[in-house]
Amino acid sequence: MKLLQSIGPNPRVVKIFITERGLDVERQEVDLMGGENRQESYTTLNPAGQLPALILDSGLVISEITAICEYLDESNGSTMLIGVTPEEKAEVRMWVRRLDLGICETMANGFRATEGRPLFENRMKLVSPDAAADLKALSKDKLEWLDKQLAGKQFVCGDRFTLADIMLYAFLEFGGTVGQPLDESLTNVKGLYDRIAERPSIAASV
Ligand SMILES: N[C@@H](CCC(=O)N[C@@H](CS)C(=O)NCC(=O)O)C(=O)O
Numbered sequence: 001m002k003l004l005q006s007i008g009p010n011p012r013v014v015k016i017f018i019t020e021r022g023l024d025v026e027r028q029e030v031d032l033m034g035g036e037n038r039q040e041s042y043t044t045l046n047p048a049g050q051l052p053a054l055i056l057d058s059g060l061v062i063s064e065i066t067a068i069c070e071y072l073d074e075s076n077g078s079t080m081l082i083g084v085t086p087e088e089k090a091e092v093r094m095w096v097r098r099l100d101l102g103i104c105e106t107m108a109n110g111f112r113a114t115e116g117r118p119l120f121e122n123r124m125k126l127v128s129p130d131a132a133a134d135l136k137a138l139s140k141d142k143l144e145w146l147d148k149q150l151a152g153k154q155f156v157c158g159d160r161f162t163l164a165d166i167m168l169y170a171f172l173e174f175g176g177t178v179g180q181p182l183d184e185s186l187t188n189v190k191g192l193y194d195r196i197a198e199r200p201s202i203a204a205s206v
Helices: 009-021 065-075 086-112 131-150 161-178 187-197 201-204
Strands: 001-006 024-029 052-055 062-063
Touching: 001 009, 001 131, 009 065, 009 161, 009 201, 062 065, 065 086, 065 161, 086 131, 086 161, 131 187, 161 187
Parallel strands: 001 024
Antiparallel strands: 001 052, 052 062
């Protein structure tokens, strides 16, 4: 098994997840900035042309960070990071999907179409800069909603630290580096971000 990884918030999620799980996974760096992931040598492995991707011993290539993390968790004995019971798993999947669609994807697409435009315009279809402003506003709106949902909670899924927290952290960290900083008046989100930042896995998986 080998993880193809690069810079960027999606690979960062898997790196933190692996560190939290204490797994030993072979890694190979792919040059995202240089567009190696858009060349045939990579797209024959992962036709989505994005990172990360996990090549299994069977030869099957898994992309999409949720699928990769679920595979790594389940194939090493399920943990609370995703869940052991159907109920625990469903709760994490619910939050991961909300975060991914409402915050992570909108934030990333807003970035690609503006600050990231020079890098991405020859790689993929981008929305207009005006639409990008709307995407950024949408992710801010979802963060405001999330702030209310987090009232009285330690983590996204209550008392347990999960993949949902890792995703939120990696994308807020990314947003801070690409002109979409967290609005610090969202004190519940900011508090959660700071709590996650203190975990040893964050510094250990840079
Ligand atoms: N939905 C995908 C998103 C993957 C993604 O957007 N990866 C970014 C890095 S954070 C990428 O490969 N960007 C370079 C490109 O699209 O050429 C997932 O869950 O893995």
